[in-house]
Amino acid sequence: MAGLGGTETLGRKSRWAILDLVVVVYALVPVLWIMSLSFKTTKTLTDGNFIPREWTLDNYKAIFQTSEFVRALGNSIGIAIISTVIAVVLGTMAAYAVARLDFPGKKALVGVSLLVAMFPQVSLVSPLFEIERSVGLFNTWPGLILPYITFALPLSIYTLSAFFREIPWELEKAAKMDGATPAQAFRKVIAPLAAPGVFTTAILVFILCWNDFLFAISLTSTSASRTVPAALSFFTGASQFEDPTGSISAAAVVITVPIIVFVLLFQRRIVAGLTSGAVKG
Amino acid sequence: MAEIVLDKVTKRYPDGALAVSDVDIEIADGEFIILVGPSGCGKSTTLNMIAGLEDITSGELRIGGNRVNERAPKDRDIAMVFQSYALYPHMTVRENMAFPLRLAKVDNATVERKVNDAAEILDLTQHLDRRPANLSGGQRQRVAMGRAIVRSPKAFLMDEPLSNLDAKLRVQMRTSVSRLQKQLGTTMVYVTHDQVEAMTLGDRVVVMRGGVVQQIGAPQYLYDHPSNLFVAGFIGSPSMNFLPATLEDGTLRSSLAELPLTDRIRKLLESADAPREVIMGVRPEHFEDAALLDDASRARGATFTGQVDVLESMGSDKYAYFTLSGEQATSAELAELAADVGSADVPTSGIQLVTRISAASPARLGQSAEIWFDADKVQLFDPSSGRNLTFAGE
Structure with missing residues (x-):
């Protein structure tokens, strides 16, 4: 070398x-x-x-003038953010339990979450379509948020529990001895240390929800809940003889922007080696 | 500040393993007490039970006269220093030390004053705004101590706080821990596996083995009057020499010498109802080069002649090592001690003997030397129970 x-x-x-x-x-x-x-x-x-x-810049002007695209962008942002927040919060709690506690059924929980992650989504689309139609979730925000959370949770539990395992348990004991309640110990000691893990997970989950096309196209029918990837496929040209390539390209560029912003925003928080210095070494 | 009383405290894990059994310790207000023993002896479990990090299965723990078994750690008003220091890496030294005070909702001015005072005592003032990652091992250790002392708790608990430091720093920190405890006058419970720390630091030492308290007493008392083979072998460095011996007609036969028993020892043996086969223990410093002694002193003991295997000159005195023919003394206690120091797998034949003799001794490596030992300092143990047959009692 x-x-x-x-x-x-x-x-x-x-x-x-x-x-x-x-x-x-x-x-x-x-x-x-x-x-x-x-x-x-x-x-x-x-x-x-x-x-x-x-x-x-006509293509850009055009897509922002169609309510279809603007609506879809709003749907996409709303659905992805809500799904990310819920999946990360639930995932944090579950991962903490998986990493720290010894409870009956822990292995089963981890196994099942792995199973969910491995399940081919395509095979779930038709049953989900039927279920959502009969319970009235079809073509609504929750109708997309629920499956997104389901598929994002295994990812967030896995990534986060790896981060939690890295945090020395003695820090929690020390916090308890210093007079913290379990909630305070979590909030003031564990959560700040797990922050890089939480942000990493948030980015991954957000991208997962943002990019999804399969559920978005199958479980929506109008612009009430259609997200951008699905809406793109419904773009038409100004006349039926005109190809919408220009507007699709412009829309594709526009929807990568939030991802870049999201990553840049949180990248600063992903500081490796934040736990160094906690214990000997 | 308060006294801590452990009344028949027992810890049994759900799988049935008994970690600590019927521990009775009364720790006086302001006392510096050491829990010592080989790994797995239950000393850390005992400390964690005092801290409240582990539940007490049965028995009662009282701090300042109040039963605290059911109280959470934060309601016991005690501070703890961990072996790994457990500093909060995302906080500066100042924030680390202020953390317990912030949780107790102390006002800012007081927090500032107390942290500065503690930093002064521990010589951390210029490091207050650094993070733990940028500190050396010794400094981190001091920050951990600082976090414990800022809120003036009723007692300090220390879980092997010096074991991660290098040898030189450890000796230095040992003195500062001792000085700090005297300065603050706070009750301190200190866990260590290092018998040197135990001997030098504590007002009293609790020797534990397999979850059971073996003996409690001042370091010198434990050294001079161990109640059993385990304590005798654990306390002291280099440790006591053990040899199999036979009691017959008022004499003690061993591969060292035939030794007429002194009156004091004979009386103790009679009241202890000693068996015939015993284990004889002699501390290294109770040997001396016979060439340096006058006749009167020689008459108070016995001599043996052996070939010096290894000779270590420490300047102030010399350690001479001998290998005697014969079987080694065997007992459960000795096997456990050997396992703890890792010497169990070192193959040895014969009996290894360590003697500490005067620096003026003419003994040479590889040559034979006549070594005297003090008949009245010999301790005898029952090989089956480990009991000290020459124990003079409390």
Whole structure:
């Protein structure tokens, strides 16, 4: 491992630079393509140029003028945030119990949550559709929030219990000795230390709910609860002879923005090694 | 400040394992008491029961005269220092130390004053705004102590607080713990597996084995008058030498020497109803190089001649090691002590003997030396029960 010692040669540097470039290009070309499409005019849409010849913001203006998209964006944000909050709060409590307590049925609980995560969602769509229709949840926010929580919970329990296990148990004992009630010990000592784990989980869960297409398309029927991924597929052009590629591209760019904001916002809170210094070592 | 009384305190786990059995300890107000024993002897469980972190199965725990069995740790008004220090990593040193006061809803000015006072005592003033991750082991240890002393609790509980420090720092911290306890005058219960810490720190020492209290007393008293083989072997470094011996017609036969019993020992043995086969224990410092003694002193003991295996010169005196022929003394207590120090798997043949002799001794490595030992300092134990047959009683 000579490279770690600071003996970086030019050849070595350039090899890494090329490798990095390949990875970045591979990952970003589809994204850039979509962005390029979204800035093109209808005429130049299919000219095959990567960089648009004629720039326009018309596509963006158009999608924000249709109530369909704005409604869907609102639905998406609302449903994803509510699902994330509920899944993370429930997941935190469950993960804490899984990591710390010894209760009957613990293994069964962990096993079942793993089972839920493994279950193919496609096979659940038809029964869920029937159930939601008969209980009146079809095409409502709760109708999407409930399945999202179900599939996000195993994820959040798993990630969070790994984080809780890292927190030394003696800290809780110390808090108890210092005069804290169990609730205070959790709030003032455990929760702040688990925060990076909670934020990581929140990001993962949010992305999971935000990106979902399967449930969104199957369990909604109008713009009352349709989320953006589903709404995109219902986009039409200005006339029936016009392709909605431009507006779909613009919408796709718009819906990645909240994810980026969400990640950037919480990334600052994900500080690795927050527990260092708690105990010996 | 308060006295702590353990009245037949027992801890039995749900799986039936008995961790602590019928412990009776009366800890006086302001006393510094040490719980010591090999790992798994129940000393930490006892401490956790005093703290309230573990439930008491039966018996009664009284702090300041009140039964506290059912009280939560926070209502017992005691502070604890953990082996791992258990500092809150997301708080600065100041916040760590202020934490118990904040929970007790003390006003800001008082918190500030108390934290500063504690920091002064522990020499932490310039570190108050740092986080635990940026502190050295010794500093973290002091922060843990600071967090305990800020709220002036009725008692301090310490769970092997020095065992994570390196050897030099440990000796230094040992003196400061002792000084701190004297300065504050607060009752302190201190758990350690290190008999040197136990000997040097405590007003009284409680030796535990397998959940049972073996003996309680001042360190010197335990050293001079161990009530059984376990205490005799555990207290003292290097530890007491044990040899199998036979009592016959007022003499004690062992592979060391034939020793006429002194009147004092003979009387004790008679009242103790001693068996024929015994285990003889002699502390290293009760040996001396016979060449350095006059006849009068030599008459008070017996001598043996052996080849010096290892000779360690400590400057002030020398340790001479011998290997004697014959079987080693065996008993459950000795086996447990050997297992605790890890010497059980070291193969040895014959009896290992450690003697501490004067630095002026002419003994040479590999040569034979005549070594004298004090007949009146010999202690005899019953191999089956471990009882000290020469124990003079309280």
